[in-house]
Amino acid sequence: xxxxxxxxxxxxxxxxxxxxxxxxxxxxxxxxxxxxxxxxxxxxxxxxxxxxxxxxxxxxxxxxxxxxxxxxxxxxx
Numbered sequence: 001x002x003x004x005x006x007x008x009x010x011x012x013x014x015x016x017x018x019x020x021x022x023x024x025x026x027x028x029x030x031x032x033x034x035x036x037x038x039x040x041x042x043x044x045x046x047x048x049x050x051x052x053x054x055x056x057x058x059x060x061x062x063x064x065x066x067x068x069x070x071x072x073x074x075x076x077x
Contacts, residue, residue, distance in 0.1 A: 005036045008061040011054065026053035 012022060019033050026049040032042050051058055 002039050002065055003036075003041055003062055004039060004065045005062050007059075007063060008036070008050070011056065011060060015054070017054075022050065022053065026050045 012019065017025070020030070022028070023030055023033060026046075028046050028049055032046050035042050047058060047062070050061060054061070
C-alpha cells in the first residue's frame, strides 16, 4: 500500500495553481511537496494545511493504492 497524491496534482492543474504557489498558500516546504511527488508519506499537519488552503477534503488530494504508478516516478509492483 502506498500513498498517491495524483488527485492533488490534478486539482492544482484544474485550479491553475503552481506547486510553488501551493507552498506559499499552505505554508508548507518545497521538501514536503518533493516527498509527495515521490509518493512518500508526509505529516497529517501538512495535509491539513493543504486542505485548508485549497478548501477541500483529504480525499480530494490523496488516496491509498495497492500499486505504484509510473507518474509518481516508480515502477508498478
